[in-house]
Amino acid sequence: AQKVTQAQTEISVVEKEDVTLDCVYETRDTTYYLFWYKQPPSGELVFLIRRNSFDEQNEISGRYSWNFQKSTSSFNFTITASQVVDSAVYFCALAEGLAGSNYKLTFGKGTLLTVNP
Amino acid sequence: GAVVSQHPSWVICKSGTSVKIECRSLDFQATTMFWYRQFPKQSLMLMATSNEGSKATYEQGVEKDKFLINHASLTLSTLTVTSAHPEDSSFYICSARGGRGPYEQYFGPGTRLTVT
Numbered sequence: 001a002q003k004v005t006q007a008q009t010e011i012s013v014v015e016k017e018d019v020t021l022d023c024v025y026e027t028r029d030t031t032y033y034l035f036w037y038k039q040p041p042s043g044e045l046v047f048l049i050r051r052n053s054f055d056e057q058n059e060i061s062g063r064y065s066w067n068f069q070k071s072t073s074s075f076n077f078t079i080t081a082s083q084v085v086d087s088a089v090y091f092c093a094l095a096e097g098l099a100g101s102n103y104k105l106t107f108g109k110g111t112l113l114t115v116n117p
Numbered sequence: 118g119a120v121v122s123q124h125p126s127w128v129i130c131k132s133g134t135s136v137k138i139e140c141r142s143l144d145f146q147a148t149t150m151f152w153y154r155q156f157p158k159q160s161l162m163l164m165a166t167s168n169e170g171s172k173a174t175y176e177q178g179v180e181k182d183k184f185l186i187n188h189a190s191l192t193l194s195t196l197t198v199t200s201a202h203p204e205d206s207s208f209y210i211c212s213a214r215g216g217r218g219p220y221e222q223y224f225g226p227g228t229r230l231t232v233t
Binding site for chain 2: 112
């Protein structure tokens with residue numbers, strides 16, 4: 001069975017601080033996919049990134065960056081120079097890559113990030 | 118692109134009645150749709166997966182006779198909560214995925230159901 005652990009339940013930072021959200025996953029599959037989603041107070045989930053298990057390259061998108069390390073089964077998310085608009089719940093998710101699995105997502109419990117002005 | 122809508126965005130109903138929630142993919146064909154429920158300050162719990170033209174596959178512990186799912190077309194799936202009770206009050210979210218690969222699931226804005 002697969003599992004996603006987001007150990008940080010809540011994080012509070014002051015604007016312009018850098019913050020890293022941790023995500024550790026467990027899976028027996030050799031092919032799998034990792035995701036990050038943002039859920040602002042409005043409730044709608046916003047897709048941020050997808051990573052394939054065979055691609056360990058880190059990625060940067062503006063103030064966001066992701067560090068994927070298979071050796072430690074981690075897929076951490078860093079926001080640089082945080083802003084108040086970054087306040088939201090962030091979910092890490094894992095999809096198994098088995099044919100016929102429908103690539104169902106297993107979500108972590110989420111991390112509530114509060115960025116204070 | 119990749120917009121998913123849900124209707125209604127919120128609904129209040131009396132105990133014992135049924136409520137239907139619609140999920141539509143507006144600009145792509147959704148081969149697979151998923152239904153989740155989310156309790157306050159908790160994660161998303163997958164309820165069922167539906168493929169167009171097939172019966173939905175329910176997760177363990179989800180009552181298929183209570184949560185009826187229909188995926189009638191490549192752009193529409195419905196969730197009907199039958200004989201709703203206060204414990205069914207929750208935030209219901211659908212998502213849609215196009216294609217056969219692990220492409221991103223695009224989520225609807227959610228429906229807040231309150232059963233009185």
